[in-house]
Amino acid sequence: MATARAEPSVIRNAASGVAKSAGKQHRQSTGDPAFKWMTILCAAIIAVIMAGISEELVRNSHLSIKQFGFRFFVSPKWNPVTQEFGAASSVFGTAVSTAIAVLLAVPLSLAIALLLVELAHPVVSRFVGGAIELLAAIPSIIYGMWGLFVFAPFMAKHVQPALANTLGLLPLFQGPPMGIGMLTAGIILALMILPFVSAVTRDVLHMVPAVLRESGYGLGATTWEVTRKVSFRYGMSGIVGAVFLGLARALGETMAVTFVIGNDHTMSASLFGAGNTIASTLANEFSEASEPMYLSALFELGLALFAITVLFQIVAQLWLRRLGRTMGTR
C-alpha cells in the first residue's frame, strides 16, 4: 500500500516541494518586509513612550515653570506651607550621591573585572562572577532596609568617627556621626552599581582578541602592561559605556537612597549631613501633594531628572564617538 501510493505521493511531494520553494521565495520576499516593519513598530513604540513621558512632564510642570521660572533651579527653598519650591537641594543631592557612587564603584569594578578575567583561577572566577551577578539581582528596597538597619549603625559607630578623627579638619567630614546621610547613601549606591559595571567590563575584557594579548606577551610585556596598554585600550569604549550605565542607574535610584539619605531639603557642606535627591523627594512627597502648585513643582523636579539623564546619555554618546575616532575603531 505504501509503495503503491509511494510513487504518486513522491511525485506529489516533489511537485509540492518545487511549488513550496517557489512559494518560499515569494514568502521570503513578503517575510522580510513584514519582519522589518514589525521591528520598526517596536522601536517606534519606544520613541512614542519617550515622547509621551516628556509631554506629560512638561504639561504638568507648566504651572510651576510659569511661577518660578529659572529661579527654581537655584533656589534651595522647599516650603509646602508658603508654596515656595526650589530644586537646588535635590539636584545638588543627586549630583553628590551619584558622584560618590561612581568614584567608589568604578575603580572597584575595574579591579574586580580584571581579577575575574586575567588573574583568577577559572573556578574562582565563576564563583565570584556569580556572586557579583547575585548582587545585581537584589531589589533596591532590600538595599535600603539593610542600609538603614545594618549599614547605617556600622557607619555611625565605626566609619564616621574614624573619618572624623583622621580627616576631621576638612569641612567634608564634620558634623555629628548620625550614620544616615549623604556618604552612606553614596556608598550604598556604589554597591548597587558595582555589579553592572563589573559585569559589563568583564565581558568587554573577554572580548579582547587573544591574538592581541598574546602578541603583547610575546613582545615581553608583563601582565599589568598587557592589561593596561592592550586590554583596556581595546575595550575602552565598552568600559566607558559600562560606567555610564552605572551612572544612569545611580541617578534614578529611589528606595535605597530614601531610606538612608536623611531627607532634608538643605545643601550640607559635610558628607555626614543629610540631604535629598530628586528621586527621594518624589518618592516621599508625591502621593500626598494635594495642592496644584506643589504637584506641579514635583513634576518639574521629575522633568529636571529626565533632562539630566538625557543629557548624560548625549555626553556618553559623544565621548564614545570621540574614543572610537582616537582608538581607531571607527
Add this chain to the structure above:
Amino acid sequence: MIMKHLMVRCLAVALPVAALLCCAPARCFAVTVNGAGASFPYPIYSQWAYKYESLTGTRINYQSIGSGGGIAQIKAGTVDFGGSDAPLKLEELDKSELVQFPLVIGGVVPVVNVSGVSAGQLKLSPELLANIFLGSVNRWNDPAIAAVNPGLSLPNTAITVVHRSDGSGTTWIFTNYLDKVSPTWHQKVGTEKAVAWPAGVGAKGNEGVAAYVQQISGSIGYVEYAYALQSNLAHVLLKNRAGKFVEPTITSFQTAAAKADWANAAGFYLVLTDQPGDDSWPITGASFVLVRRQQSDPTKAKAMLEFYDWCYRHGAEMAEKLHYVPVPLNVVELVETNWRGAISANGLPVWK
C-alpha cells in the same frame, strides 16, 4: 484524534483549577472595602479589620500611605474611604462631597534617644520643644533644658531632630500644637501636613521616625504613641496648658478629648491640641475617616458603615490595649445621625 486528546487533557487541568479558584459560597459573597491614609491609626485599624473579618467575613483593606495620600485618593475616587489626621474644613468637604467623622483618638508623643535618659524622665516645656525643633536649642546640656530638668544629668551631645519626610497628619497635629504655643514657630514655619523643617532629618512614616530615633544617639522625634511603645522608645513629659507635666497615657488622652465640643464642630472639624485640664495631654488628636456622600454600591456602603459602627461599639477594648482612646459614645450618636442624612446610594440613605 490528537486534538480531542489535547482537549481532554486541557479540560482535565482546567476544571480542577477553576474549581479551586471559585471561592466557597461565603467568600464569593464577601465584600472588600478598600481604604488608605494616615499611618497614625494604622495599628488599630489593622487590628479591627482583622477581628472584623474573622467575625463577619467582610474584608477591610487599609493602606498606610499618609494623611495627604488618603485625602488625595478619596477625592480621586480610587478608595472607598480615606484616613486623615488633619480634618478638612466644611467648605472643602462640601466641594469634594465628602463626609468626615472621627474614628479613633490618639496622642503624638515626642521620643528621645539620649544616653542616661529613660522613658518618662525628660521634661520639656512647650517653648523648649518648639526651640529644639526650630534648631535654636541644639545641644542636650543646654541650660534651658537643664533648668526644666534639675537633677537629670544630660550629656554634651548634639541634638538631632527627626521629623517626617512625607506629608502626614501626625506632622499636622504636631505642628498645629507648636504653632499654638510658639509665636516664633508660627511666624517661621506654620502648620501643614508637610512643612519646611528648620532643622533635622526626615524619615518616611511613623515607622521611619521610630527607626531613626532608635539608630541615632542624641535624637528627638515625634511619633504616634503606639509606635513609641512598640519600639521601646523613651517618651518625654510635656507641660500642658494648666502648667502640669503629664505623661502620655490613655487617661491623659481621654481627658483632652472629653473636654472637646464636638456638637458644635461643623463637619466634625475639631483639633484636640493644647486642650485645658490638669491631666490633659497637649498633643492629642483625632483621626478622621472620609467617605463619599454619594455611594455607588449600596451593599458595600452598608458593609463599610457597619464596620465603623462595630469599631465604635465593640472595638473600644482593642483600642485601649493599643493605647488609643475610643471615641465617646455621645459623639458616636452624633456621627451616626450625620450618616443618616448625608450618605446615600441611588437616592436612598445607606444608614437607617
